[in-house]
Amino acid sequence: MRLSAASTRVLRGAALAAVAAVTVTAFGAGSATAAGSHSTKATKAAACTAAETKVTVQKLQRPLNHVLITAKNTSKKTCYAYNYAYLQFGEAQSPAQPWKSSKPQSVVTLKPGQSAYATAMTSSAADNGKDGYHTSKLGLYFNSANDQGSVGRGVVLKLPGGKTYVNDPHVTYWQSNVNDAVNYG
Numbered sequence: 001m002r003l004s005a006a007s008t009r010v011l012r013g014a015a016l017a018a019v020a021a022v023t024v025t026a027f028g029a030g031s032a033t034a035a036g037s038h039s040t041k042a043t044k045a046a047a048c049t050a051a052e053t054k055v056t057v058q059k060l061q062r063p064l065n066h067v068l069i070t071a072k073n074t075s076k077k078t079c080y081a082y083n084y085a086y087l088q089f090g091e092a093q094s095p096a097q098p099w100k101s102s103k104p105q106s107v108v109t110l111k112p113g114q115s116a117y118a119t120a121m122t123s124s125a126a127d128n129g130k131d132g133y134h135t136s137k138l139g140l141y142f143n144s145a146n147d148q149g150s151v152g153r154g155v156v157l158k159l160p161g162g163k164t165y166v167n168d169p170h171v172t173y174w175q176s177n178v179n180d181a182v183n184y185g
Contacts, residue, residue, distance in 0.1 A: 048079035048110055048142050049152025055140055059160040060182065064125045067159065068182060069118045069140065071174070073110035081108040081116035081174035083143040086150050089122070089159075089166040090135025096120055096169035102184050107145075108174045116174040117181035123167040132167025135159065 052075035060066045069087075073079055083103075087096040108116045123132055138157045141150035175181040 045078040045080055045109065047145060047151045048073065048081045048116070050140070050142065050155040051075075051152055052077070052079055053110075053142075055155050055157060057138055057157045057159060060119070063121075065122045065127075065165075066182075067120050067122065067138075067164075068178070069120060069171075070115050070178075071110070071117075071142075072115040073112055076112050078109060078111050080145065081110055081142070082145050083147050084171050084173045085118055086141040086143060086154075087120055087169065087171050088139035088141075088154075089164075089169055090133065090137050092166070092169075096171045099170050099172050099184065102172035102175075104173060104175060104180070108176045114176075115178075116176065117178045118172045118174050119181045119184055120169055120171045122164050122169050127165075127167050129165060132165055134163040134165055136163050 048071060052073060053071045054074050056070045056072075057067050058070075060068055069085060071081060071085075084098040089096065110116055120138075136159050138159050139154050140157060141154040142152060143149075144151050172181055172184045175184075
């Protein structure tokens with residue numbers, strides 16, 4: 001069955017409303033802030049996507065073989081940076097694995113102008129350099145509230161410094177503080 005463009009827009013809008021309703025219910029009708037405090041005012045914030053954020057990546061000097069990913073909310077609405085980003089280095093068949101122990105106590109909430117941070121390890125410092133591959137691209141997709149897939153369109157970023165060696169990559173959960181992301185690895 002083929003849907004008209006108008007029907008598709010209506011269904012998309014209904015799906016976004018359902019996600020927002022689930023989000024409000026899951027967080028007790030409050031909204032977590034970057035500091036982890038709660039508000040009694042219900043919000044209609046949805047998951048952050050590439051459409052309302054500017055995502056950048058930069059190489060870190062320490063720890064070795066790590067990059068810092070920053071997602072800045074460029075919209076006029078609050079959004080949630082749920083869980084961790086789905087990262088696809090080059091043509092990898094599966095995303096980078098999350099460091100479960102980096103999960104913050106509350107979801108990272110991005111008000112307009114605020115940023116979320118994550119660190120990705122491209123390879124272990126002890127790696128022999130023979131089992132991985134080199135790439136200059138990093139695909140990023142934002143995670144859903146229930147950690148069951150991505151939301152919105154992805155973004156493809158150029159990795160800093162040209163080709164980067166990748167083998168068994170890992171990523172932190174989104175953090176509200178850059179130091180929490182950088183000091184994890």
